[in-house]
Structures are given as structure tokens and as C-alpha cells.
Amino acid sequence: MEIEKEICIERRIVRILFILYFFDDKAGAISFLNDRVSVIESETKLQKIDFWICYPDHLAAALLRGCEIEGLGNSKLINRKQEVCSAVRDILRNREPEIRWIPMRKYLRGAYEPLDEVMVFLVSRNLARRRVVENGRRVHYELTSRGSEVVQTMIRECQETEWYAQRCRLIRDFFNHLNGFEIRKLQYLEAAYAMTPHEQMIATIETEVRARFVKIFGMEAL
Amino acid sequence: MITLNDLVTQTHKKLTEGNFKFLLREQVQEIVGSTDIAKWLGSESLSIPMSGLMVLKIAMRGHKWISHDSSYKEFEYQRTLGPGINGWIADNSTGKSTILKAIQWALTGTKPVFKSDVQKWIEEIAVEIRVSGEQYTIYYQLADGKLTGGGIFKEPLESVWAEIKPLPETPFLNPNAAKQRVAEFLGEKLGFTPLERAIWQKYAIDIKVTTLSWDSYALALFINDDDYRDYFFPPLQKDRSNLRQRALGIYLGLDLLKALSTLEVARDHARTDYNFESKRINTDEQGLQNEIEHFSNELSRVEERLHHIESGSSALIDVTYVSEIGKKISEYTKQIVDLNKRKVELSAEEQQINTNIANTERACQALQEAISFKVFLSGLEVEKCPHCENSIPSIPVQEEVQQGQCHVCKNQLQSVTAVESHQSMLESQKRVLEQLKKDRNNTTRELRKIETMLEEVRKEIEPYKAEFEDLARQQKVGLTEEMCILLNKQGYLRGQLEQLQSRTKAAKATYLQDKKLKFEILKTSMGILQSVLTQENQNVLALLMEQVTSMAQAFGVRNLSKVELDDSFTMLVTQSQGTARFEEMNFGERLRLKLAFHLALLNLRIHQDIGRHPKFLLMDAPGSAEMSDEDFVAILKQIADIQKAFGDQVQILLATTRPEFRDYCNPENLELLSFGETCF
Numbered sequence: 001m002e003i004e005k006e007i008c009i010e011r012r013i014v015r016i017l018f019i020l021y022f023f024d025d026k027a028g029a030i031s032f033l034n035d036r037v038s039v040i041e042s043e044t045k046l047q048k049i050d051f052w053i054c055y056p057d058h059l060a061a062a063l064l065r066g067c068e069i070e071g072l073g074n075s076k077l078i079n080r081k082q083e084v085c086s087a088v089r090d091i092l093r094n095r096e097p098e099i100r101w102i103p104m105r106k107y108l109r110g111a112y113e114p115l116d117e118v119m120v121f122l123v124s125r126n127l128a129r130r131r132v133v134e135n136g137r138r139v140h141y142e143l144t145s146r147g148s149e150v151v152q153t154m155i156r157e158c159q160e161t162e163w164y165a166q167r168c169r170l171i172r173d174f175f176n177h178l179n180g181f182e183i184r185k186l187q188y189l190e191a192a193y194a195m196t197p198h199e200q201m202i203a204t205i206e207t208e209v210r211a212r213f214v215k216i217f218g219m220e221a222l
Numbered sequence: 223m224i225t226l227n228d229l230v231t232q233t234h235k236k237l238t239e240g241n242f243k244f245l246l247r248e249q250v251q252e253i254v255g256s257t258d259i260a261k262w263l264g265s266e267s268l269s270i271p272m273s274g275l276m277v278l279k280i281a282m283r284g285h286k287w288i289s290h291d292s293s294y295k296e297f298e299y300q301r302t303l304g305p306g307i308n309g310w311i312a313d314n315s316t317g318k319s320t321i322l323k324a325i326q327w328a329l330t331g332t333k334p335v336f337k338s339d340v341q342k343w344i345e346e347i348a349v350e351i352r353v354s355g356e357q358y359t360i361y362y363q364l365a366d367g368k369l370t371g372g373g374i375f376k377e378p379l380e381s382v383w384a385e386i387k388p389l390p391e392t393p394f395l396n397p398n399a400a401k402q403r404v405a406e407f408l409g410e411k412l413g414f415t416p417l418e419r420a421i422w423q424k425y426a427i428d429i430k431v432t433t434l435s436w437d438s439y440a441l442a443l444f445i446n447d448d449d450y451r452d453y454f455f456p457p458l459q460k461d462r463s464n465l466r467q468r469a470l471g472i473y474l475g476l477d478l479l480k481a482l483s484t485l486e487v488a489r490d491h492a493r494t495d496y497n498f499e500s501k502r503i504n505t506d507e508q509g510l511q512n513e514i515e516h517f518s519n520e521l522s523r524v525e526e527r528l529h530h531i532e533s534g535s536s537a538l539i540d541v542t543y544v545s546e547i548g549k550k551i552s553e554y555t556k557q558i559v560d561l562n563k564r565k566v567e568l569s570a571e572e573q574q575i576n577t578n579i580a581n582t583e584r585a586c587q588a589l590q591e592a593i594s595f596k597v598f599l600s601g602l603e604v605e606k607c608p609h610c611e612n613s614i615p616s617i618p619v620q621e622e623v624q625q626g627q628c629h630v631c632k633n634q635l636q637s638v639t640a641v642e643s644h645q646s647m648l649e650s651q652k653r654v655l656e657q658l659k660k661d662r663n664n665t666t667r668e669l670r671k672i673e674t675m676l677e678e679v680r681k682e683i684e685p686y687k688a689e690f691e692d693l694a695r696q697q698k699v700g701l702t703e704e705m706c707i708l709l710n711k712q713g714y715l716r717g718q719l720e721q722l723q724s725r726t727k728a729a730k731a732t733y734l735q736d737k738k739l740k741f742e743i744l745k746t747s748m749g750i751l752q753s754v755l756t757q758e759n760q761n762v763l764a765l766l767m768e769q770v771t772s773m774a775q776a777f778g779v780r781n782l783s784k785v786e787l788d789d790s791f792t793m794l795v796t797q798s799q800g801t802a803r804f805e806e807m808n809f810g811e812r813l814r815l816k817l818a819f820h821l822a823l824l825n826l827r828i829h830q831d832i833g834r835h836p837k838f839l840l841m842d843a844p845g846s847a848e849m850s851d852e853d854f855v856a857i858l859k860q861i862a863d864i865q866k867a868f869g870d871q872v873q874i875l876l877a878t879t880r881p882e883f884r885d886y887c888n889p890e891n892l893e894l895l896s897f898g899e900t901c902f
Contacts, residue, residue, distance in 0.1 A: 010595040011588065098580035099587050120608040127602070129611060150602065160594040 009117060011102070012050075014154070014164060016118050019049050020128050020143040021151040022168035023176065037148040040141045044109065044180030048187060051111035053167050054104050056096035057206045058193065060088040062186050063174060064212050077174060085217050087170060092213065092221035097206040100163070106196040110184050122147065224478070224754045226260040233747040242742065253743045257488040262481035274827075274837030275412060276352045276873045277303050279379040280325055282902060284345035284364075297343070299902035300383075301893065306869035307861055309887040310877040310901070311894045317901035318877035322444075322842050325349055325875065328360040330440040331404030333369070333397065341367035350379035353411045353836075360404065362394065369397045374407055401437050409436030413475075413834045417468050417483040420490035427498055429490045439469050444840045445820060450812040453793045453804045453819050467791040473823060474766070474833040476759045482751050489744035496737040503734060507727045514722050521715040528708050547690050554683035561676045568669040575662040582655040589648040593641050604630070752789045762833075763787055766826055773818035773860060778853035779811050785818075793819070814853065817844060821860055828868045837868075841876040851882065858886040 023045075024038030040046050052059040063084045066077025077084055091097070104111045119141075122128040127147035131140040143151075154161045175183060188194045192203045213221045234250045283298035299321065310318040323334040328349035336344075347362040359382045363371040373390035375382050394400035409416065414436045420429040446456045454466050471479040606613055607630065617629040626635055723729055756763065763786075771785045781798035788794060793804035795815065804815060820839060827835035844857065864872055865886075876883065884892060895901065 008588075010592050010599055013599060014591075014595050095580070095583075099583050101584060102588075121599075123608040123611060124604045124606055125599075125602040126605040146605075154598055158594050158598050160591045 008102075009121075012113065013118050013121050014161060015050055015053055016046065016115065016141075017122060017127060017143075017147060017151055018161070018164045018168050019046060019053075020141055021148060022165070022172050023049065035144050035146075037143045037145055039143070041138065042180035043115070043139050043141070044184060046115070046141055046180075047112050048110065048180055048183040049168075049171055050113070051104055051187065051202075052171055052183075053164065054102035054111075055202065055204065056091045056100050056167075057204050057209050058187060058190060058202075059167075059171065060091045060097075060209045061190050061205055061212070063088050064209065064216060065186065065189055066174070067216055068212075080174075081217075084174075085213075087174075088209070088213055089221045092206070092210060097204055097209070101204055103201045105199055106193070106202050107199065110187060110193070111202055125150075224263055224751070226255065226263050229259075229263065229747055229750060230254050232750045233743060236746050236750065237742065242739065245739070249739070250743050250747075253740050254485075254747050257484055257744070259481040259484045262484065263478070273353070273355055274835070274871065274873075275329070275408070276305060276838065277325055277329075277349060277875065278352055278357065279303065279348075279350040280321060281348045281379055281383050282321070282324055282344055282346065284343045286343040286902070287339065294343075297902045303873070303875065304888075304891050305871070305873055306865040306891060307874045307876060307887045308891045309875075309883055309893070311879070311881055311883055311892065312877070312899070312901065313879055313895070313897065316895055316899065319842050320344075321901055322446075322840050322875060322877055326444050326840060328362065329404070329408065329443075330437045331397075331401035332437045332441070334444075334446075336367065338367075346383075348379050348383050353408065358407075362400070369394060369400055371395070372400065374403065405436040408440070412436070412836050414439045414472055415480070417472070417479060418487045419465065419468060419483065420487050427494075429487075429494045431487055434465065434468055438465060439472055442469055442473065442820075443836065443838055444842070445816065445844060446840075446842045450809065450816050451805065453812070453816045470791050471755070473835050474759065474762055474826075476755060476762070478751060478755045478758070482748065482755055485744060485748045485751055489741065489748050492737070492741035492744050496734070496741045499730075499737055500734055503725075503727050503730050506725065510722055510726050514719060514726070517715050517719050517722065521712065521719065524708050524712050524715060528705070528712065531705060531708075544690075544693060547686050547693075550686045551683060551690055554679050554686065557679045558676060558683065561672050561679065565669060565672045565676065568665055568672060572662060572665045572669060575658055575665055579655060579658045579662060582651050582658060586648060586651045586655060589644055589651060593644045593648065596641055596644065749789075756787075756789050762826075765830065765832070766822055769822035769825055770815070770818050773822055774815050776856045776860065777814035777818055778850065778856065779814050779818075785815065813844075814857075817841075817857055821857075821864065824872065824874075825864060828864065828872055837872045839872075839874045841874065843878055844876070854880060855882060858883060862886040 020038060020040060023040055025041045025045075026039050052062070063077065067081050067084050104113060106112070119128070119130050123130070125146070126144055127150055128144060129142050131142060132138075133140055151161075155165050175186075178186070190205060192205045192208070196202045210221055213219075230247065230251045233254060234245065234247045237245050237250070279300065279302050281298070281300040283296070285294040286297045287293075288295045299317075301321075310321065312318050317340075320336060320340050323336055324344070324347045326332075326334050328347060329351070344364055344367070346364065348359055350357060350359045352358075356376070357378060359375045359377055359379045361372045361375060361382050362369050372394040373392065375390060392399075392403045394403060408414070416433045416435045418431055419434045421432055423430050441456055442454050444456055452466065454470060468479060468483055470476075471482075603616065604614060605616070614630050622629050622635065627633070628635055767784075767786050771782065774785060775782050779795075779797075782795065783798070784796040786794050786796070793815070794801050795804060795807060795811075804812060807815065823833070823835055824837065824839060826832045827837055844854075861874055861876070864874070876887075884894065893901070
């Protein structure tokens, strides 16, 4: 879509900024580094959370999986069926899989979009920074205090960010305990995701999710 | 003497020479052998008694009506009779016939026809007889002309007559008992063996077989009144010809009579059986053929219908009706197909519009966000180098724009993408969205309309489909029930036809043939036996008929040359004008021939000691009808000759109105009544 090419960078900057704002792998830890509000210690985790924001149906599917099976570290969801039901129903009722869907391609380790351009913007405005650790084997993504302020300002002043804030809170609420690898494993449980060829656009699974919702909760998510 | 084997052989030979060329001897053997005559063939020898029968005394008593006194007066009649001729000469209605009939009753047990008034007068009858050298008294008690008691006593008449005796072992409790007892007693004493005889009965299915005994044979001893329809028996005896052969055979002591009698009864059974079956089958035939035709037609209809059903062309369902329904269903189905096609198209269109709407909405959302985020993000100043992260000196944007050069890298500034183009795109997308929603509404409306139409068509097709689907059931149910009924009916009709066919004339031909064959075999074998009987007794019969001829000539039968008996003992009389049967002679000639025959029979017994005639004869008014004095005298002379020669061995009781008789009867044996006198 031509329009998406034109507009995708701003939306992606906002998504990454919000993810960095709402997720913190070192939450509660005292930072000895200057100006670091939060950190995500894995690019995989950052990418996979971004995928869930772009594909609300896959997020709903992951929530429903938690109600169906144990393991994968998301077994806690079994005890939160009503909350899952409410969250999934809202996603489907609001037609999010149709309207909020932002296509992503699948690479060797799942959904992936290069972060270079986004990080250039965030670093130059002093909103976030990238730290290469463990001799270049890992990259940490950190939110600066400036970045935190900007997010808060956006939430306050830009109503379009409200949905992103809520979505980040929802994901954090249900899946914050999972690391990047675990999230990827969970996302791979969906056949449509797993079977998507390399570099191809990942398909939506709204119809399947609606059917599973009916099966699990005995009602339509109208 | 003939044996069973001979009889079978001769019968088989005669039949195979005739119409039964393929008859097996075994068949003849089986049928003739089944009559059980073997024991009588070659072994028959009926005992011939030495002495005859003689009446010694007759007694009657009762009360007779005296008309001039108008009262009943006691009467009693007694007479002692001797050997030879005993006579009564009296006018008519003096009681002589009553006396002879009383003797006849006592000797046969069979009540003769009395005058109706006279029979009521008699209260007791006693007849003393001598038979087989012994004397007996036969005693009847009567009331109102009917026998009420009595018996056979081995005592003289006087002793029975004088006092009331205790009844004998076999008393006469009723007329039948008396008849049976007298027949047994005298039949045995005189050697008159009982023989079987068939009696034809009108409207009866089978013949009736009766046993001939003394009471029938004895009738030939009484020459009564003026009726001479038979040369041997008195009037009122029915079926004389059948009886005559046996009775005459017994009188003459002829052999094979038992076998002949048995065979004759068997033959008559077979004939009746064949005639009845033949008539029945013939009578049934038309009805049977009608029934067969009826059932055949019915069966054809049933089988045609079954064939019709089995070939699947049932007429249960109206083809036009089915066709109409099919046409309707076809029309509606076409409509449904068209509507469905349109619905699919519209649904796809709607789906596409929805997808487009979703895409447009997504684009709008993206643009909206992009505009908003762009505005916000563009306000953020560059503070660091994105690579080294070192701080970059802050230069007011305005100043940099004026210089047209980046203050960090010193390159020429690029023009910033304006939000306006995004706004323009958003507006455009919103319009597109609006149009899409309108289109969707139209499409949805049309889709609802199509769905409504579809619903209506489906409702309309429903009854036709239901009826069409039910046709199979209706047909199946109908056919199942009808098939059951038809198959049952087919089975029933076939059974009926089979049964009816088995009863037709054609099917029964063998059955009837067997019946006829049986009859023919018995008839032929009886004829052979009859012929053998006649041949074997030819001498006896020739002698008898010789005497009959000469006596008849003496008694006045004109131009008589020969009297003879055929195989069935029919009397054939040859005169100058030809041969005629006895029945064809005129009354006077029959009278003479009959008297000649009886006297000849008696004569044969006395002179030649042939046969078992009891040497006893009762003659009541033999000269009263169409007999000239000359002829009557000839008869009397013949009787007198018999008396003269064998007077002590023979007894003839004769009652007549003719005074000439006085000259031929000893006075002591004659009761002669004057004019006006009565016997009792």
C-alpha cells in the first residue's frame, strides 16, 4: 500500500518508543548508567511485541492459547479466563484485526522489521539508545528520560497514541514474564504464522480466532 | 366246478378280446379276488334236507262282527290237515283265503294282506307243523290285526292252544322279531341258505344290500289270487327277477349260488359307483369349466398387474401429475439457482466492499496517526548524532532553514514532507470510504432483497418438493400393500385352479376308467360264473323245463313247443308264433305256465329228489280266472297224480269255489261248505 510506505516510519517510531516505555527488563533495579529509564535486553523481544501490536488477531490467538494449553510459561492465563475473554472480545468487537493490522514480513526467526531507521530518529532526538553488550552478541534497547517524557506528553496530547498505550499495557499485563524466545515460540504455535514462507507477509487469522473464541467461551465475539 | 383262477383267466381273456386289449391279468385278479368269492368256488355244497314241510293243524280264534246282531261274537276255527291234497270248497267271502293266509303268515313270518275288517277279528293263530321229522307249533297273539306276542313251541298245537305257555327262548315281541325268528328256524330246517342281494334305490348314491332269507324264499310256495306277473313269486313282491334267480337256485339246490350272489352284489356296487361318479363328474363339468375360466381370467389380471408393477410402470401415480410437479419444482429450482448465483455474486461484492472498507478504514487510521505523529515528532529537535551519540550544538531551526544547510553535516537541507499531502490523502480516503459504505448499503439491500426472494421461492417450492418426495413413499406403500394382496391372491387362485383342474372330466378320466374297468371286470366275471352255473346245472334245468313244457301243454297253453330258462332264469316260451318272455304272454297263459312251473318244481323234488323244495304248496283260488273247466280239470288231474304217487310226502293246500275239486280230493281232507256257511 502506497500510503503505508509514506506513513509507516512515524507509526513505527511511536510503536518502538511506546514499547520501550511500557516494558522494562530491569524494572525495579537501580540503574548506575546515566539517563536510563527502562531497558529491553533483547531485540527479539522488541520485534515480537511489535508484531503483536501490528497483528491484533495473533495477539488474541496467543491469549486464547493460554486458555487452552499449559506450558510455555503462559499457563497463568488459565486462571484468568474471564480477563482473556474480555480482552479478546474487545479486540474482535473493535474490528482491530481489520483496522489496526499493519503488515509485517517473516524472516528466519519470525516477524521482523529493521530498526536502524527508527533508532536513528530516536537516538538523534535523545529518546532512546542502543547498547551492544556481551562482545556484540546482544543489543540492549534503552529509553532515556527524555524519551519517557515525550511518551508521557504524547499520551497526554496526542489521542492517537492512546490505543498504543493500552495495547502495550495489555501485552505487558499478560505476557511480561516471557522473554523474547518464549514469545517467539508462542507466536510460532499459529500455523498461519509458522507456515508463512521466508520474507513473505504474515497472514491474518481473524476468522480462526473468532471460531476458537466461540469454542472456548460458547459465544460470538460480536 | 370252476376255481377263482379259472374265473380270472376266463374274465381276462374275454375282456382282452373285447375293448380292454391292454388289461393285465393282475388287475382282474385283484378286483375279482377282492370279492372274497374264492371260498365259495369249488366248495359249495348246500345241504339238502331229506323231508319237507307239512302243516298238521291250523287253529284261529277271536271275535267276529255279526252284522245282524250288531255285536262281536267269539269264534274259533280248528282243522287238522293231512298229507296230500287238503282242500276247501266254499263260496267267496267265507273265510277260506283267510285261513290260507293265516297259515302263510305263520310259515313266513311275513304278514299277508288280509281283508281289513277280518284281520281285526283274529286274536290268536296257531299252526302245528312237521319239519325235519319233528313237530312244532308256531303261535301268534294278535291285537287289532297286529302281532303282539307268540313264539315257536316244540309242542303240539293243543297244548299251546289250551293254556298260556311261558314264552320260548326267542319270543315274538314284535312283527320283525317274529319274521326273523321264523326265517331263521325254517330256513335252517329246510336248508334255505341266506344270500345277499342288491336292491336298487331311486335317488340313492349306493345300492342297498339286503340278506335274502326264508321269508322271501317261502313266498314262492304260495300261489295267491289271480295275479301272475311272475312265474315264480306272488304279486307285490318287488324286484322279482333279481330275487328269482337266487330263490330258484336255492329251490333247485344249484351250486355256485353263494359266489354268484357275492359277485353280483360287488358288480352292482361297482356299477353304482361308476354311474354315480360319471354322472357327478359330467354334472360338475360345466360348472367347473365356468369356475376355471373365471379363476383363469382373474389370475391373468393379477399376473398382468404384478408384471406391470415389477416392470416399474405402476399406474398408482398419475404420470401427468408427477410431470406437473416436476415442472414446477424445476421452475422454482431454476429461480433458486439464479437467485443463489446472484446472492453469491452480491455476497462476494459485499465481501469485497467490506474488505475495501476495512482497507480504507485502515488507511484512514494510518493516515490519521501519521499526521498526528508527524506533527508531534517533527517538533522534536535533533540533540545527538545518531551514530556517536555526541551532542550537537543547538541551532534554531529558523536559522538553519535560512542558511539552507544542515548545521551538523553541512549538506543541503531536504524539503520536509508536508502534512498537507497526508491530509489530502486522508480526505480522499474518507470519501472513498463513504462511497464504499454507500455501495455496501446498496449491495446489502439488494442482497437482502435477493434473500427475501429466495425465501419466498423456497417456501413456494417446499410443498411441491414434499409432494414429490412423498410420491416415492406413496408409491412404495401402495405397491407394498398391493403386492402383498396380489401375491396372496395369485397363490389362492393358482391353488383353486389346480384343485379345479384336478376335478375336471379330463383329469378324472383315469379315475373313471378305473371305475368302469372294475365294473366291467365284475360284470364279465359274473356273466361267466352265471354261464358256468347254468351249464353245470343244465341237466337239472333241462329236466325241470321239460316237465314245465309238458304240464303247460296239458294245462292248455296252445301251440307250445318249448319252455326254457336263460342264464338269468328268465322264462322263455316258444310257441308256433315264436319265442316270448313269460311277461309277454297273456294272462291265461301266464296262469297255466305258473301252475305248471310250480307243480313241475314240486314234481322234480318228489320224483327225482332234486333240490330242496319243501314239498308244500298253498294254492288259493287257482281256477277262478280265465280258466276253462277243462284246463282246471287238467290242473287238478296233475295234482291228483302227484298225490296218488307221493301223497304221504307232499302236501298241497288248495282253496277254491269250484265244486269239481271234490272229485280229486279225499273227503277226509276236504272241508266243503254249503251255500251260506262260513269257515268260522
